[in-house]
Amino acid sequence: MMEQTPPSNQQTLATDGFRLHPEDEAAIRVEASHYEQPQAACIEALKIVQRRHGWVPDDAIPAIARVLGVGPASVEGVATFYSLIFRQPVGRHVILVCDSSSCFLTGSDQLRQNLSGRLGIELGETTADNRFTLLPVCCLGACDGAPAMMIDDEVYGPVGADDLADVLERYP
Template sequence: MTHASTSTAAPIATDGFVLHDEDRAAIAHEREHYPHPQAASIEALKIVQKRHGWVPDAAIEAIARELGVPPANIEGVATFYSLIFRQPVGRHVILLCDSSSCFLTDYEALRDAFFAHLGIGFGQTTPDDRFTLLPVCCLGACDRGPALMIGDDTYGPVTSEEIPTLLEAYA
């Protein structure tokens, strides 16, 4: 079922946030795939995050207007999904799996090595804005634990000794 966009041709600006025309078109395209506009919320959030690196608070209202749904609905989706970043992150996000499988395969040593090597803890970004380190409950790589992702790349099993070489590829 196709839905006509409720927005005007002008960019949507909310508290200084502008939803770019390309993003509006991409959101409208996603919306066409669903009978209910709210079903496109995750994709709309991902579209904004791809451009900005994260989803600023002011973007919630703009996305809601574009989809024609209440802002609280978009906020609920944005805060539920751990891969929608609600604050600025580094150029490369490291997701370190802390699932049972990874925990049993030396996750704690790998976590501690990342803390020491990067000089940050979970939820923090290196001073040069290069890396943000986040825990994630499962990467679906249980046969390769301990596992991690950097951007779209999955690694595992990873040892503490491999961290410097691994991170050099993301200069």
Template sequence: MATTPHTTLIDSDGFLLHAEDETAMRAEMTHYEQPQAACIEALKIVQRRHGWVPDEAIGAIARVLGIAPASVESVATFYSLIFRQPVGRHIVLVCDSSACFLSGFDELKQALVNQLGIDYGQTTEDDRFTLLPVCCLGACDGAPALMIDNDTYGPVTADDLPALLESYS
């Protein structure tokens, strides 16, 4: 089914793909010889709008890219920063690389768990924060490090957390 910028693609699963998102996916496809190469960006486009990628979006993305839904699903489940369930407004990624591990990762993680009242993979009751591990933030000179949304911080101590987290409403 061809769409125009003023229409919306509804997948057989009932997922509503916004016209701007479909347009962005099609534009992304022009950068690659194979449409599969645009899959990660297509998933990120849906995630930016919805905060995560619902199962029902997989078929809609596959139809736009012209690839099998299983191909989209395999990419979506492989990449840890493609969220397949609802997450909080802010994602807190705690680096557990060797440098961070040796520089106070355990204390930082425990302080986050205590302050937020959640563990890895969980979201606070107010849907404000989701806490996740990440294998490396590339901030070894600032270990232990963490990232909130797109902002990297380090070195971070337990004493830094209250003010840091408060700055994200």
């Protein structure tokens, strides 16, 4: 089987006005080098771009695809499938409220309402100061701590109304 490697042409960086940061392109190439098929690095490539920008702009999709040597539709498919790849701008901190069966039965709807009231936003919205974005997620895998929520990479649960002020204060 012939080994595929991503193209190394520096001109692949710019696409529709979007330019991958050289460090990001290098990191994507390193990730791709770990796999027989460069497309396997697609999730990591999206995460690399998201770490720098806070989200993955539409114009980043063809830029990532060119570095990986795959079609934009392949990257788009991965980007739209995973709920932790953000396709529009989000706040500095993203709060994910689990709405799985376990969390729902133990009060995730009340948790969401408490967060909405405290932050002044609904699901899918960002606070005016760009501090928080509130989003639903179908499962955090934290059923033993239901109802659960995640802020950035930290999972909290069970979370009651009395816990919210202390938890939110940790995220300036």
